[in-house]
Amino acid sequence: MNSMNARHKVWYLRRIDLFASATDAEIEEIAQLLGDHHLPAGTELLTDRQSDRVCLIKGGAVRVHAGDARHPVTLALLGPGKVFGLSATVGDHDPQTRVTTLTPAYVCFASWSALMQVFVQYPHVMVKMVSALADGLLRAETWRTRLGMASPCHRLASLLVELADEFGEPTATGWRIRFRLAQTDLASMVGLSRETVSRQMAEFGRQGWLARENGLLILRDREALAACGDTDAI
């Protein structure tokens, strides 16, 4: 690895929370163990079901989906710092799970054994990994919770706000989600039919809370949607 490439790797790794506590020297060593790839949008990953590769997103976004071709189910949308492919480490291969890049993405690959070697040498990195896994579990349970909510308005609004928080960027007209999402994607993530999502999004549009510009969703009134989706009472 030449010095420019190494600095490039270090810069990107520094931007990922998972490795924020490591020193430059440690990160350079970790980068040596991980191979990274620049992938265009629409690339499918983890097609080798026998592989125990773990994947770390350094930049961009990916979609995790399952189900058959007739009924694809979007399970998660993951951004920088997120890890996937861990299911193989517990021997739980789901032959129908797919991972596809939504945008151009930088992804690191490593086997679980290689990753464990990293953690043995850098235990604080392992702690960060566990923290990231706990975050991922909370995210999964939050989505699971949405399936139990009776109101399509609550389910969809909370999802839109979450997507804007993770994948949004401010514009003059509101918070823009940076990549295209079909109504079927939104529907599968919250357990609604596409028709219900369509009706609810139209209602959000009439309220002036949501719009589409050049195929991308714009949250024109994020606070109103957040209030609509706030169903967690303590």
Next chain:
Amino acid sequence: MVLRAWELRDIAPFTSLPRNQRAAVAASAQVRTYRHEERVLHAGDGCTDVTILLDGLVRLFRTNLDGAETTTAIISPGSIVAMAMLRGSALHDAHADAIGRIRTIDIPADTFLDLMRRYPRFAEAVARGLITRTDDTFMDITTGAHGELWSRILHTLRKLARPPHPTGDDGAMLRLAYRPSHTEIARLVGAHRSSVTRALRLLDERGLVQLEHGHVTGVRSEPCGAESAFGDGHSQAFSGE
């Protein structure tokens, strides 16, 4: 209550710790006992410990502003009940209720994190537990989104009867320690209560679940011929939405 080191021997992730370290954890951990349906955690309460389940099952759930509850997980021994500190949060993110009589141990967060740094296999076991739970949750999401109602009901009931919950004397019929109401099942599977009631009656007639006075007390442990035949004949009878 005193915890013996040997009681942690078969509880993941403590199985990977050296014996003397297990003894140290047992000596310093706070053991708590809860009776059936007693509240273990309140969402929003402050926390400084990592709480791990020793015996029994725990139901994790959230309530919305309308007071409606949604169960997010049913967890078994070795699972982390309270993990907010692992995420750097000082507040519990869900409620937790005991299913049957249970025991938990509280380990100060600093001690737990130190164990992970010093013992990579311990940390790996914690990570594997989180991965498995996340996979279970995604399975729930997938099943809930597109499975037939009767399939989703059976899947959910089997989670309530999974090991180490003792099986009954009926061979393939698993006893449930937790007997959810039809309304609770409806929330778990994302359907209307009336549809769940109708589905349970049909599942009972086919011997796939056991009802006593309308309450579900048992579920067949594995998919069988009766289940696939049930699907062929009834998938259009009720969609449940």
